[in-house]
Amino acid sequence: KVLVLDFGGQYNQLIARRVRDHHVYAEIKQYTTDIEEIKAENYKGIIFTGGPNSVYDMSSPHYSKEILELGIPVLGICYGCQLITWMCDGKVESAINSEYGKIQIDISKSDSKLFKDVPKENIVWMSHTDYVSEIPKGFEVTASSKDCPCAAFENVDKNLYAVQFHPEVTHSEYGNVILKNFLYDVCHCSGDWQMDSFIDNTVNALREKIGDKKVVLGLSGGVDSSVAAALLSKAVGKQLTCVFVDQGLMRKNEGDFVEETFTKLFDMNFVRVNCGHEFISKLKGATDPEDKRKIIGTEFYKVFWDKIREEADGGFFAQGTIYPDCIESGKGNADKIKTHHNKVAMPEDIKFDDVVEPLCDLFKDEVRVVGEKLGIPKELVWRQPFPGPGLGVRIIGEITEEKIKILQDADAVFRDEIAKSGIAQDLSQFFCVLPDVRTVGVMGDHRTYDHLVAIRAVTTDDFMTADFARIPYDVLARVSNRIVNECEHINRVVYDITSKPPGTIEWE
Ligand code: XMP
Numbered sequence: 242k243v244l245v246l247d248f249g250g251q252y253n254q255l256i257a258r259r260v261r262d263h264h265v266y267a268e269i270k271q272y273t274t275d276i277e278e279i280k281a282e283n284y285k286g287i288i289f290t291g292g293p294n295s296v297y298d299m300s301s302p303h304y305s306k307e308i309l310e311l312g313i314p315v316l317g318i319c320y321g322c323q324l325i326t327w328m329c330d331g332k333v334e335s336a337i338n339s340e341y342g343k344i345q346i347d348i349s350k351s352d353s354k355l356f357k358d359v360p361k362e363n364i365v366w367m368s369h370t371d372y373v374s375e376i377p378k379g380f381e382v383t384a385s386s387k388d389c390p391c392a393a394f395e396n397v398d399k400n401l402y403a404v405q406f407h408p409e410v411t412h413s414e415y416g417n418v419i420l421k422n423f424l425y426d427v428c429h430c431s432g433d434w435q436m437d438s439f440i441d442n443t444v445n446a447l448r449e450k451i452g453d454k455k456v457v458l459g460l461s462g463g464v465d466s467s468v469a470a471a472l473l474s475k476a477v478g479k480q481l482t483c484v485f486v487d488q489g490l491m492r493k494n495e496g497d498f499v500e501e502t503f504t505k506l507f508d509m510n511f512v513r514v515n516c517g518h519e520f521i522s523k524l525k526g527a528t529d530p531e532d533k534r535k536i537i538g539t540e541f542y543k544v545f546w547d548k549i550r551e552e553a554d555g556g557f558f559a560q561g562t563i564y565p566d567c568i569e570s571g572k573g574n575a576d577k578i579k580t581h582h583n584k585v586a587m588p589e590d591i592k593f594d595d596v597v598e599p600l601c602d603l604f605k606d607e608v609r610v611v612g613e614k615l616g617i618p619k620e621l622v623w624r625q626p627f628p629g630p631g632l633g634v635r636i637i638g639e640i641t642e643e644k645i646k647i648l649q650d651a652d653a654v655f656r657d658e659i660a661k662s663g664i665a666q667d668l669s670q671f672f673c674v675l676p677d678v679r680t681v682g683v684m685g686d687h688r689t690y691d692h693l694v695a696i697r698a699v700t701t702d703d704f705m706t707a708d709f710a711r712i713p714y715d716v717l718a719r720v721s722n723r724i725v726n727e728c729e730h731i732n733r734v735v736y737d738i739t740s741k742p743p744g745t746i747e748w749e
């Protein structure tokens with residue numbers, strides 16, 4: 242396996258994912274990790290990530306030079322490249338012009354292992370202001386760009402490699418080849434990180450850990466908990482109990498679909514708690530988005546923990562936590578920020594022997610591959626993100642059972658038309674919203690006064706920013722036609738053409 246030592250750059254998870262694409266297991270650790278911990282792991286290679294700081298600023302993240310003397314190959318990327326320079330007494334300076342974007346580099350050392358199968362002139366992604374003005378003694382420049390005389394350099398004897406550009410982003414045309422060369426030609430990795438062996442190993446480890454005890458898992462119907470359920474089912478069958486809380490805010494027929502999938506395809510005890518009516522009564526009168534979210538969240542966990550309490554009998558509590566939920570990433574200076582944490586604290590009176598998190602080493606795309614291999618239907622494995630509060634954030638104003646039904650019907654038509662039009666894979670997320678607005682319409686000879694429904698569809702890589710999707714007019718026309726004709730209480734359809742920012746993807 243390979244270590245990605247995190248110095249606070251924005252692409253750190255991407256580096257680990259790219260390494261894993263080459264069937265080499267990569268894990269991310271903070272630059273604050275003790276050297277003894279690193280020594281104990283027998284890494285085949287270490288990658289220093291980028292980062293927003295300047296190496297000559299003493300408060301920036303640094304690392305003991307000892308790490309370069311362990312005999313483990315090191316690849317420094319961007320800040321990591323400057324850090325190697327600084328650690329080995331080369332010179333890093335601030336440039337007058339930042340280099341940003343797609344830049345051509347020229348490879349000057351044709352037999353560099355790092356650039357095997359890479360054309361002499363190729364395009365890479367640069368993003369830096371500081372630059373290496375003098376490489377350390379013992380190193381040799383292997384590539385340069387117009388503004389960056391030392392775009393890549395290496396010390397073959399010490400197995401140290403440095404690149405100023407970002408091989409992990411797709412804008413670097415041969416980035417993938419460069420990473421592969423580092424992993425296989427420099428680090429001599431064996432490439433045995435495969436999802437089939439992950440499944441076998443995990444199932445065996447789960448069997449060993451769980452023994453003949455019981456294990457309880459909260460199933461949301463989302464990708465992660467579904468795949469965790471399938472893995473646990475394969476490992477321990479009926480010793481697994483899945484608790485599925487249906488708060489009545491899922492998409493049309495989705496609760497039934499989840500129940501059917503897991504009771505028919507997998508061996509387990511499936512416990513469904515239907516509490517839609519209770520949720521609606523708790524939500525009565527609530528119109529403020531934050532109030533609604535709070536009520537839904539509080540109620541959900543109340544029902545959920547009550548059920549878990551009933552099922553808990555020592556044994557294990559399982560969670561579908563995935564790798565990005567677990568990594569702490571250093572953003573900015575030395576501050577440690579937990580970027581994301583899906584874990585919710587368990588009430589103290591619930592007693593389990595231990596927690597199991599079978600997916601805690603996997604990225605989302607790996608989770609999906611495992612899910613497919615375990616036989617989970619494609620529509621579940623490739624499900625779009627669905628907010629925890631469900632349709633609750635897509636009904637503006639007070640939530641009623643009638644409004645939920647109207648929205649579910651319209652949303653089902655929209656999804657059906659998108660599936661039929663074959664453009665689903667071009668959209669990152671799409672759904673309907675019920676804005677609680679009524680407008681006048683005409684149907685036959687009658688005047689109508691009924692609901693307006695909004696359709697929302699976005700394209701995005703990371704859901705932090707997004708653009709509205711350019712759905713073809715003829716598809717929009719069919720969606721609109723069908724919704725007003727087939728769904729009761731809707732007489733108008735509008736299309737949300739706001740990007741994020743300034744809009745958010747959801748309306749509440
Ligand atoms: P926004 O609306 O903030 O949404 O642009 C970004 C992404 O997050 C999803 N989302 C949520 N997911 N719990 C979740 O698990 C929530 O409360 C929640 N709110 C928004 C949203 O669907 C989109 O994919």
